[in-house]
Amino acid sequence: xxxxxxxxxxxxxxxxxxxxxxxxxxxxxxxxxxxxxxxxxxxxxxxxxxxxxxxxxxxxxxxxxxxxxxxxxxxxxxxxxxxxxxxxxxxxxxxxxxxxxxxxxxxxxxxxxxxxxxxxxxxxxxxxxxxxxxxxxxxxxxxxxxxxxxxxxxxxxxxxxxxxxxxxxxxxxxxxxxxxxxxxxxxxxxxxxxxxxxxxxxxxxxxxx
Numbered sequence: 001x002x003x004x005x006x007x008x009x010x011x012x013x014x015x016x017x018x019x020x021x022x023x024x025x026x027x028x029x030x031x032x033x034x035x036x037x038x039x040x041x042x043x044x045x046x047x048x049x050x051x052x053x054x055x056x057x058x059x060x061x062x063x064x065x066x067x068x069x070x071x072x073x074x075x076x077x078x079x080x081x082x083x084x085x086x087x088x089x090x091x092x093x094x095x096x097x098x099x100x101x102x103x104x105x106x107x108x109x110x111x112x113x114x115x116x117x118x119x120x121x122x123x124x125x126x127x128x129x130x131x132x133x134x135x136x137x138x139x140x141x142x143x144x145x146x147x148x149x150x151x152x153x154x155x156x157x158x159x160x161x162x163x164x165x166x167x168x169x170x171x172x173x174x175x176x177x178x179x180x181x182x183x184x185x186x187x188x189x190x191x192x193x194x195x196x197x198x199x200x201x202x203x204x205x206x207x208x209x
Contacts (some may be wrong), residue, residue: 002076002077003026003072004076005024005026005027006023006026006076006095006097007023007024007026007029007094008023008024008093008100009022009024009042009044009100010092010094010100010101010178011080011091011092011095012059012166013037013039013041014041014058014062014112014168014169015035015037015168015183016035016039016175017059017164017168017173018036018037018164018180019069019103019104019107019164019173020033020035021057021097021100021167022042023097026071029044029046030044030045031043031044032044034178040057042054042056042147043055043056048144050071050072050207051070052066052068052069052071053068053075053092054067054082054092054094056091058084058086059091059166059168060086060091060167062140065084067082067092069094072093073095073171074094076096077094077095077096078092079093079094079095079096079099079100079102080094080095080147081103085164090103104194118119137172137187137188137193138157138167138172138187140171140194141172141185141193141196142165142193143166144193144196144198145174145202146165147170147197148199148202149163149165154174154202154204155201155202155203155204156162156179156181156204156206157181157203157204157205157206157207157208158176158179158181158206158207158208159178159208160176160177160178160206162176162177162178163176164177170186170187170188171184171185171186172184172185173185174202174204176204176206178189178206179206180205181204181205181206182197182204
């Protein structure tokens with residue numbers, strides 16, 4: 001396996017939801033990495049036997065996870081896709097930088113498919129069990145925002161139409177990929193979530209320079 005002198009680790013901030021890619025140097029990969037918002041995101045520590053530990057606060061379940069990769073794998077070809085053990089959703093990508101960035105871009109599409117499948121399964125279960133309450137407000141918010149995005153109804157005040165939609169600890173975060181402006185939808189407010197289905201659009205509070 002061809003080895004590289006640098007490796008990339010991509011993940012999302014557990015506080016603001018921003019996706020970042022950090023570069024590790026094979027000669028000295030140890031370090032602590034933070035988001036631009038100041039939140040802690042990643043600890044990297046070399047271990048015995050050519051192993052490297054990656055410890056991160058999980059954006060999906062809120063717990064701290066520690067993953068261990070062989071140095072030859074981390075600095076080899078391709079990228080490793082690593083999943084949250086609680087939600088089974090991908091939360092970290094490590095390896096070749098180009099492949100890591102490709103995985104990061106595809107992770108939101110994957111999340112969309114999971115939300116769609118979960119909503120479909122929930123609706124089918126409700127039809128079979130009359131009176132069963134399978135409501136999940138966060139899933140409703142994600143579904144409504146994805147529908148709004150598909151209609152071109154989400155944009156930023158800075159003029160950008162590039163954004164991410166991410167579930168973050170009982171809420172859903174909509175964040176501009178260009179200027180960083182964001183809006184947090186509180187999934188504890190079911191009335192506000194239901195109004196998303198009736199909204200004509202959502203504009204993030206970014207400003208043109």
